[in-house]
Amino acid sequence: MLSFLLNHIALSVKNVDESVAFYKKVLHLKEIKNTASNSKTRWLSLGEGKQLHLIPRPNLEIKTNKAVHFALSTPTLVDFVKHLESLEIDYSDWTNTVNKDYVRKDGIQQFYFQDLDGYWIEVNNA
Incomplete structure (x- = not known):
């Protein structure tokens, strides 16, 4: 194995x-x-x-969508949301509702935001 x-x-x-x-x-x-x-x-x-x-890669065109992302977990999700808001970084749920999180079927709360190159980052409380 x-x-x-x-x-x-x-x-x-x-x-x-x-x-x-x-x-x-x-x-x-x-x-x-x-x-x-x-x-x-x-x-x-x-x-x-x-x-x-x-x-x-300064000359490379970067193309991505929300399905291509990496996810990080934190037990302090509310504090991290406040941190993003203080930096004026928008976040959204999976369907792109701005400044809204989502609670998955398994009870995990999650949201997404993008870095400077457009990569999607999920943050959740798993």
Whole structure:
């Protein structure tokens, strides 16, 4: 039987410096050393050994939709919503109702917002 654990998420970004600043400010992620290469790719810690790799691709057109997203969980969802509002970052439910969350059939509360390159991020209280 095969077994896997999540190691990292990699995103192509237009401006790596601005994206690093966004993820630090919005998600309070800490930058860590890129141990794989001397490239301009920058790494952020997602905790528990998991990482977010931001790969600079200034000339690449980035296309995505809400079905392509990554999800983070927090027990302090209400506090995080207040944080987003203080940063004037809109969030929405799955059907794009602005500044509204959604409670799934299993009772998990969730919402979505976008980063600077249009990637969707789900935050829930799973």
